[in-house]
Amino acid sequence: MINPFSPFFPAEGDIFASRSREQALFREGLEQGLSPQGPGPWNVALVGPWGIGKTSLLRRFVRIVREFESPVLPVALTVTPSVAAKLASEMLKRVKDEIDAVQATPRWPQRLVEELGKWEPTIGWGPVQATRRPRPTDPDPDLYRELRRLWQGYLNGRVPGLVFFLDDANALLSKDPEALMSLRGVFQDLQGDGARYPLVITGPEGMLTTARDASEPVTRFFERIPVRPFTLSDATDAIRDPMRAVGLPMEVTDAAAIEDIWEKTGGHGFFIAFAMRDIVREAMIRHVAEIDRDFVENLWPSIAEHLAKERFESDWAAASPAEQKILRTIADDPDGPLSRKIGKSGYALLGRMTVKGLVMRTKRGDYSLYHPLFQAFVREQEVPGDAEA
Ligand SMILES: Nc1ncnc2c1ncn2[C@@H]1O[C@H](COP(=O)(O)OP(=O)(O)OP(=O)(O)O)[C@@H](O)[C@H]1O
Ligand SMILES: [Mg+2]
Structure with missing residues (x-):
């Protein structure tokens, strides 16, 4: 298989x-x-x-x-x-x-x-x-x-x-x-x-x-x-088509399961493929033929942990202590205006953080973390105390 x-x-x-x-x-x-x-x-x-x-x-x-x-x-x-x-x-x-x-x-x-x-x-x-x-x-x-x-x-x-x-x-x-x-x-x-x-x-x-x-x-x-995240319909193809193409004896039958994966991954190509690889691997081991929403929900904590190991830990390590502080500030309050909370010196770092791919500029001119799953990861990290830039 x-x-x-x-x-x-x-x-x-x-x-x-x-x-x-x-x-x-x-x-x-x-x-x-x-x-x-x-x-x-x-x-x-x-x-x-x-x-x-x-x-x-x-x-x-x-x-x-x-x-x-x-x-x-x-x-x-x-x-x-x-x-x-x-x-x-x-x-x-x-x-x-x-x-x-x-x-x-x-x-x-x-x-x-x-x-x-x-x-x-x-x-x-x-x-x-x-x-x-x-x-x-x-x-x-x-x-x-x-x-x-x-x-x-x-x-x-x-x-x-x-x-x-x-x-x-x-x-x-x-x-x-x-x-x-x-x-x-x-x-x-x-x-x-x-x-x-x-x-x-x-x-x-x-x-x-x-x-x-x-x-x-x-x-x-x-x-x-x-090149935007997949729409729900594109995500449905991205999830179902590869499984059919290789003739897997299992299917994601449940529309709610697909919607769940789509929401959790934000429709992002890499994250969908990453989650699906883990889901299929687990379904093979357990001989599950129909992957439904419960299956996805139950497996999700382990997928999130796996993602953290493969990707987010190195993103986090690529940030300086001052940048980590900013990441945490954004993660804790994604909607609030940033400028007052991080000051001029913090603001100056955002350009470099954008190039590193850690943050993205939002439509309103504020910044958000590059992906909601990364945001959830950052919330659980220990932030350095009185770090300097
Ligand atoms: N149209 C698609 N159908 C199915 N899977 C896709 C599609 N596009 C992307 N993916 C999945 O998303 C992952 C990332 O895609 P890809 O390497 O094309 O992205 P990229 O934007 O070129 O990335 P990078 O910025 O790292 O160069 C792929 O490994 C693949 O699993
Ligand atoms: Mg590429």
């Missing part, structure tokens, strides 16, 4: 549940953006907190591109610090790999495969030619030049376009706060030259607005698609 729930890997294939609105939006935008009569490429930023399902959705988008009726190639990479250090050559190499992997099919006729295969990226040339004056913060002048050469010499008139996917694009910013600006510059210029290279990135909500004055054009270049 296979337990299909894994909170530590992005959901793929049959395990991926719904998000049908976002998928439809992407399909439509892709079609419009790649049509020769269309307005030009459509650039997307999938934004949301950690673990909400950004990578899973990005991979689904990659699949949509692969299955597109006309030949379009997805070029996907995850931005890690080492990728960020040589983004241009990493992207060009990935394009080459994708092209080399294309097999002749009805969509990809043999001649087309052969023509494209002739392109070789030139990585790390000497001085830049004056096709376009590079800005000092450009990812690498080669990126613009090489992608333009690819478009003009090989793709144009043969394929509708290439779609670039950069997962965790926020990792570009740790070295260079202007990196997204530069990337946008390159793609905007390429798109201005007629190249159909839509760009899809993922990252936390604040990613597009951290680079001070530079932020405004970046925000305009990308259409933001927020």
Whole structure:
């Protein structure tokens, strides 16, 4: 028997549940953006907190591109610090790999495969030619030049376009706060030259607005698609579909059980998968065929304890004593206005705590802990006495 729930890997294939609105939006935008009569490429930023399902959705988008009726190639990479250090050559190499992997099919006729295969990226040339004056913060002048050469010499008139996917694009910013600006510059210029290279990135909500004055054009270049917690109906799919996909001899039959899990997890992808993994594991051990609300309720204390061990204890440890005090203040009184209780020095810490993912800005401009389950955990922690920042 296979337990299909894994909170530590992005959901793929049959395990991926719904998000049908976002998928439809992407399909439509892709079609419009790649049509020769269309307005030009459509650039997307999938934004949301950690673990909400950004990578899973990005991979689904990659699949949509692969299955597109006309030949379009997805070029996907995850931005890690080492990728960020040589983004241009990493992207060009990935394009080459994708092209080399294309097999002749009805969509990809043999001649087309052969023509494209002739392109070789030139990585790390000497001085830049004056096709376009590079800005000092450009990812690498080669990126613009090489992608333009690819478009003009090989793709144009043969394929509708290439779609670039950069997962965790926020990792570009740790070295260079202007990196997204530069990337946008390159793609905007390429798109201005007629190249159909839509760009899809993922990252936390604040990613597009951290680079001070530079932020405004970046925000305009990308259409933001927020990745939100699952609705009850999406959560129902996320709970039931994976179990059916692997043919488990058990089911969550009870709608009240699903609602209970949805409420407790706040519909958050990681927490649902985490809870479900424990629930299925327990049901297997006890040979339970019908998982109902009582089963969930009875197991919940042990799930909460397990979550604390796996996740919340390290979140707590990542906070300084002064930050722990603030977390506790918010947890004890989530609705009260914060400013008076934590003072100026406390308020100054909230920015860093947001980047660490411990707190989130609420609509009213206050702060809340990143998840209700974390809030419950924080309430039970011992807070340092007279801690200094
Ligand atoms: N559409 C989905 N269907 C089923 N499960 C999902 C879906 N999206 C996310 N999940 C679950 O949530 C977990 C986290 O998803 P994912 O890794 O995609 O999030 P993320 O936003 O990319 O996280 P991070 O911020 O850590 O990069 C996955 O392991 C998976 O179990
Ligand atoms: Mg991710």
